[in-house]
Each structure stands twice: as C-alpha cells, then as structure tokens.
Amino acid sequence: xxxxxxxxxxxxxxxxxxxxxxxxxxxxxxxxxxxxxxxxxxxxxxxxxxxxxxxxxxxxxxxxxxxxxxxxxxxxxxxxxxxxxxxxxxxxxxxxxxxxxxxxxxxxxxxxxxxxxxxxxxxxxxxxxxxxxxxxxxxxxxxxxxxxxxxxxxxxxxxxxxxxxxxxxxxxxxxxxxxxxxxxxxxxxxxxxxxxxxxxxxxxxxxxxxxxxxxxxxxxxxxxxxxxxxxxxxxxxxxxxxxxxxxxxxxxxxxxxxxxxxxxxxxxxxxxxxxxxxxxxxxxxxxxxxxxxxxxxxxxxxxxxxxxxxxxxxxxxxxxxxxxxxxxxxxxxxxxxxxxxxxxxxxxxxxxxxxxxxxxxxxxxxxxxxxxxxxxxxxxxxxxxxxxxxxxxxxxxxxxxxxxxxxxxxxxxxxxxxxxxxxxxxxxxxxxxxxxxxxxxxxxxxxxxxxxxxxxxxxxxxxxxxxxxxxxxxxxxxxxxxxxxxxxxxxxxxxxxxxxxxxxxxxxxxxxxxxxxxxxxxxxxxxxxxxxxxxxxxxxxxxxxxxxx
RNA sequence: GGGCGCGUAGCUCAAUUGGCAGAGCAACUGACUCUUAAUCAGUAGGUUGAAGGUUCGAUUCCUUCCGCGCUCACCA
Numbered sequence: 001x002x003x004x005x006x007x008x009x010x011x012x013x014x015x016x017x018x019x020x021x022x023x024x025x026x027x028x029x030x031x032x033x034x035x036x037x038x039x040x041x042x043x044x045x046x047x048x049x050x051x052x053x054x055x056x057x058x059x060x061x062x063x064x065x066x067x068x069x070x071x072x073x074x075x076x077x078x079x080x081x082x083x084x085x086x087x088x089x090x091x092x093x094x095x096x097x098x099x100x101x102x103x104x105x106x107x108x109x110x111x112x113x114x115x116x117x118x119x120x121x122x123x124x125x126x127x128x129x130x131x132x133x134x135x136x137x138x139x140x141x142x143x144x145x146x147x148x149x150x151x152x153x154x155x156x157x158x159x160x161x162x163x164x165x166x167x168x169x170x171x172x173x174x175x176x177x178x179x180x181x182x183x184x185x186x187x188x189x190x191x192x193x194x195x196x197x198x199x200x201x202x203x204x205x206x207x208x209x210x211x212x213x214x215x216x217x218x219x220x221x222x223x224x225x226x227x228x229x230x231x232x233x234x235x236x237x238x239x240x241x242x243x244x245x246x247x248x249x250x251x252x253x254x255x256x257x258x259x260x261x262x263x264x265x266x267x268x269x270x271x272x273x274x275x276x277x278x279x280x281x282x283x284x285x286x287x288x289x290x291x292x293x294x295x296x297x298x299x300x301x302x303x304x305x306x307x308x309x310x311x312x313x314x315x316x317x318x319x320x321x322x323x324x325x326x327x328x329x330x331x332x333x334x335x336x337x338x339x340x341x342x343x344x345x346x347x348x349x350x351x352x353x354x355x356x357x358x359x360x361x362x363x364x365x366x367x368x369x370x371x372x373x374x375x376x377x378x379x380x381x382x383x384x385x386x387x388x389x390x391x392x393x394x395x396x397x398x399x400x401x402x403x404x405x406x407x408x409x410x411x412x413x414x415x416x417x418x419x420x421x422x423x424x425x426x427x428x429x430x431x432x433x434x435x436x437x438x439x440x441x442x443x444x445x446x447x448x449x450x451x452x453x454x455x456x457x458x459x460x461x462x463x464x465x466x467x468x469x470x471x472x473x474x475x476x477x478x479x480x481x482x483x484x485x486x487x488x489x490x491x492x493x494x495x496x497x498x499x500x501x502x503x504x505x506x507x508x509x510x511x512x513x514x515x516x517x518x519x520x521x522x523x524x525x526x527x528x529x530x531x532x533x534x535x536x537x538x539x540x541x542x543x544x545x546x547x548x549x
Numbered sequence: 550g551g552g553c554g555c556g557u558a559g560c561u562c563a564a565u566u567g568g569c570a571g572a573g574c575a576a577c578u579g580a581c582u583c584u585u586a587a588u589c590a591g592u593a594g595g596u597u598g599a600a601g602g603u604u605c606g607a608u609u610c611c612u613u614c615c616g617c618g619c620u621c622a623c624c625a
Contacts, residue, residue: 043577104587125582155585178559179561292621
C-alpha cells in the first residue's frame with residue numbers, strides 16, 4: 001500500500017507543537033480546565049480562600065499521607081454489629097475518605113465519608129474535636145478528602161458511625177459536585193469526566209471491578225494451563241492478522257509510516273514458530289472504523305495460541321475459559337441481559353455449523369429452507385440470496401465477490417440476531433478466513449469457529465494455517481480482493497511467510513473480545529460503559545472555535 | 550456517512566400551540582450539639598450550545614454549524 005500522508009489526530013504532533021516541547025493533549029487539557037474554572041470561578045475562588053483558612057488553622061493544604069487502621073469496607077465487614085459490641089472497650093479507628101454528604105447543626109454535625117465504594121458516617125462534635133477542629137469542620141465542602149480518628153458507635157437511629165476525636169484535612173475539592181440526589185446522569189459528562197462518574201455512581205465502579213475480575217480470571221485459567229503471557233508490537237509496518245482499516249502513524253527518526261495494530265495474530269504465531277508452544281496476549285487493537293454501541297476504535301482482545309491442537313481443541317478450551325470467567329465475575333452461571341438471561345453453564349452451549357445455522361434460522365417468509373448442496377456453487381448461492389431477499393431484509397450482493405463471502409453475509413443476516421445463548425458457529429468459508437486451515441474434505445471451508453452470545457460475536461478461533469505455500473496463495477487472493485476495491489483485504493506479509501517456512505507446528509488459535517464479554521457479564525448495552533475513557537470528540541473551546549467547512 | 554431526537558444556572562429539570570427565564574439540590578449569610586434528600590430564614594447565580602433569519606417581540610418558528618444520544622450502514 002502506498003504511503004499515506006499522516007492525517008489529523010492519527011498523526012504525530014505537528015512541528016510547532018513539538019518545537020514548543022509539549023504534547024497536544026496536555027496543552028488542550030490546560031485550556032479546558034481554564035474554561036471550567038471560568039464557569040465556576042466564584043465557587044473555585046471561594047474554596048481556595050477556605051483552603052487558606054484551613055492552612056491558617058495549622059493544617060497543611062495538601063498533606064502527604066494519612067495512616068489509617070481500616071478501609072471503610074473493612075469497617076463494615078468487621079463492625080456491622082450491635083452497639084454493645086463496640087463499648088467497653090471502645091473501638092478506636094482511623095479512617096479516611098471523600099465527603100459525600102455533610103450536615104452542620106450549630107456546634108455539631110454529621111458527614112458521610114466514601115472510600116472504595118463504601119460510605120461511613122462520622123459525627124463531629126465541638127466538645128470532642130475542640131475549637132480548632134470544629135473550625136476546620138465548618139470549612140469542609142462536599143468532595144473534600146479528610147481523615148478522622150475516633151471511636152465507633154451507633155447513633156440514636158442505629159447507624160454505624162465514627163465519633164470523631166481528631167479531624168485531619170487531606171485535600172480540597174475546588175469544583176462543585178453533581179446534584180446529590182440525581183447524581184451525574186448526562187452520558188456525555190459521564191464519559192468525559194469519568195473520574196466524577198466513578199465516585200458519584202457506585203454501579204459504574206462495580207462494572208470496572210468486574211472487568212478487572214474478568215481479565216484476572218482469563219489470565220489465571222491460561223496460566224494454569226501452561227500458557228505464557230507476551231507482548232508483541234502495537235506499531236506494525238504491516239497491519240495484519242485481521243480484516244480492518246488501520247490507523248496510520250509516523251516514526252520521525254526512521255521516517256517511516258507505521259500502523260497501529262489491528263490484531264497481534266501474526267506476531268503471536270511467529271512466537272509459536274519460535275517454540276513458545278502456548279502463548280497469549282491481552283492488549284489493545286485499533287481499528288479505524290465506525291463507532292457504535294458495540295465498537296470503539298481501540299478495544300481489548302485476548303489472543304492465545306496452542307501448539308499441537310486444532311480448532312476443536314481450542315473450541316473446548318475457550319468454552320471452559322468463558323464459563324469459568326462468568327463464574328469468577330458474577331459468582332454464578334446465569335447473567336442478566338436486558339429483559340432476559342444468558343446461561344453460561346457449559347451444558348447450555350450449542351454448536352452448529354454456519355451452513356446449519358443458515359438453514360435453521362432461514363426465515364419462513366423466504367420460503368423453503370436451503371439444502372446443504374445450495375452452498376456448493378456460485379450460482380446456487382446467488383439464488384439463495386435472491387430467495388432470502390425476496391422475503392426478508394436486504395443482503396447486499398456483489399456477483400463479483402467470492403461465494404464464501406456472500407454465504408458469510410447471509411449467515412449474519414439470517415442467524416446472528418437469534419444467537420442469544422452461547423453458541424459456537426463452526427466451519428467458515430475459506431474466502432473470509434485467509435489465515436485458517438481448510439477442511440481436509442472441503443477446501444472451500446475452513447476449520448474455524450466463532451462464539452456468539454447476546455446477539456454479538458465475542459470470540460473467533462481456528463486451526464492455524466501453517467503451510468507457507470498455501471498462505472502465500474491466500475495472501476495473493478486477498479491482494480486480488482484489494483484490487484477489486486476491498487481496501488480491508490489482507491496485505492502480503494513476506495516475513496510471516498518466511499516464519500512459516502521454518503515450520504510452525506499444527507496449532508489452534510483464538511481471539512476473545514474482552515470489552516464485549518464484559519458487556520455481556522455486566523448487562524451493559526453499550527461498549528462505552530465498559531471502557532473507562534471511550535473515544536470522544538474533543539471538547540469545544542472558545543479560544544479555538546471549531547472551523548466551519 | 551444516512552435517518553430520528555436532544556442541548557435552558559455547577560447538577561437534575563420546568564417554562565401554557567411566540568409575550569417579564571423558573572424550581573430543587575449545590576453555593577453564600579444567619580439560627581440550630583444524634584442528623585441522614587436534616588430543618589428554618591435570607592442572598593447570589595443565565596449571551597437558553599453557536600451564528601444568522603422571520604417577528605413589535607424568539608428558550609419556543611426557519612436555516613446553517615457544533616456537541617451528544619438512539620438507529621442503519623461498515624466492522625469485532
């Protein structure tokens with residue numbers, strides 16, 4: 001492919017920006033912060049003033065540490081018991097957190113501290129904390145961080161609380177918190193200011209904890225089976241291993257264009273050639289394509305390769321990994337998905353070939369179900385599409401494209417929306433599987449499968465093509481597709497063919513979309529709810545009004 | 550990229566088929582030593598996303614632009 005000029009945000013920094021010695025992002029951020037402050041200037045200035053008064057009381061504005069005896073979740077785990085259990089002797093604790101609610105009543109007051117997703121009430125009485133301590137309490141705002149020393153007790157209404165004897169200021173919130181009852185609901189603000197979203201919305205925090213558990217579970221399962229974790233290039237001279245449009249970037253010293261990887265696949269298989277029989281990588285892929293509720297330009301993928309097995313071997317393994325992950329993340333096998341449920345127990349998984357799925361889900365409005373022989377020739381596939389389109393939604397059909405590609409489109413149109421429970425679809429057309437090994441008895445079909453759940457594709461695996469001659473032929477076929485106008489078709493990768501030429505053992509390989517699996521496990525119906533900082537357009541600034549076309 | 554919808558105070562939302570831009574929370578001042586959406590009294594806070602147009606008069610109607618959401622297409 002010809003060198004592409006570096007464009008816009010995908011490219012390196014512009015000359016002037018580099019000359020000035022800062023990168024675009026931080027420069028931009030400074031401007032945004034400045035504007036936010038302009039809007040909230042009154043509150044910001046007032047709180048800076050309060051911070052000075054706090055310093056005047058002898059408390060550092062930004063102290064370096066606070067020694068605590070318990071986290072707030074630990075307090076709840078250990079002391080959520082009757083009041084008598086905390087008297088004689090009293091339980092002295094030191095805890096810290098962010099103030100999420102505060103109530104002042106003359107010479108005493110209450111506040112709720114939040115830490116690690118849990119809240120605990122504190123009771124601050126002038127008699128107990130002294131003149132200076134109470135002056136400090138009166139200078140506190142919602143959002144501040146404080147530490148307290150005191151003893152546990154239950155209030156008249158029975159709420160576990162800390163009777164504060166010493167109040168330590170830790171950090172000031174200079175910006176107003178979202179409304180305390182409705183919280184932060186504006187989705188744009190939630191994504192742009194995820195830090196606020198995280199401490200205002202406990203369920204958001206929970207999703208990302210579950211995401212962490214998911215990744216942990218997959219690592220643990222693979223490690224236990226002797227896989228080793230590796231890291232392969234994210235910047236690649238040839239973006240291979242998948243069918244997608246890449247991002248382009250540029251290395252200045254070498255003066256070369258590089259692609260952000262669309263998949264780690266070809267590098268991981270080089271490692272299998274190198275004798276790393278079981279490898280995996282969990283990392284980001286980048287695809288320069290549309291953004292939707294199921295697509296983010298960067299997304300996380302687990303890929304693993306196992307030598308001396310085939311697509312059946314990794315099919316079984318993947319099923320086990322996912323069923324185990326569901327258990328580790330949610331504590332059970334059944335997860336909520338909108339108005340229904342998905343059961344990840346292995347007994348509930350179904351398997352069918354792509355051709356069986358098309359036949360099985362063939363819409364009644366499109367007449368008689370196809371027979372297996374209908375998938376055999378270009379002409380019979382063409383008439384299948386015509387029958388399908390006559391009674392159903394439209395499948396785009398290009399008579400010049402390979403029949404296998406048409407069959408894959410037909411499958412998506414006919415079956416995908418039905419695949420709610422975990423289902424393995426296997427045997428994919430060779431035309432859409434340039435890296436998979438063909439079936440021994442049917443060269444038009446490959447030993448490849450994908451897993452569907454919740455109407456989404458979440459995993460893809462196959463017997464790895466390790467015949468370098470065949471691989472070269474497949475790449476050449478892809479180049480022909482590229483000539484035909486498909487700029488997503490796979491590029492030639494000579495070094496990869498050279499690697500295969502050194503002999504790669506038979507192997508099965510798998511990719512699992514972590515974001516989508518996380519969506520399914522957490523009942524999140526947009527990928528942005530499982531990505532901490534989803535890609536957004538930059539915020540508009542007044543200094544740099546958006547140019548009009 | 551196409552279609553539909555939304556954008557009003559820091560946050561959550563009103564504003565009568567075009568007629569003085571409002572409330573709650575947050576903030577500020579004061580009262581209150583077991584409150585918990587604390588309460589009570591008062592104060593302040595806005596270029597209604599931006600620009601243009603129609604009109605005596607626009608948050609409201611029209612056009613363009615910006616941002617976001619949903620959806621379709623492409624993709625995982």
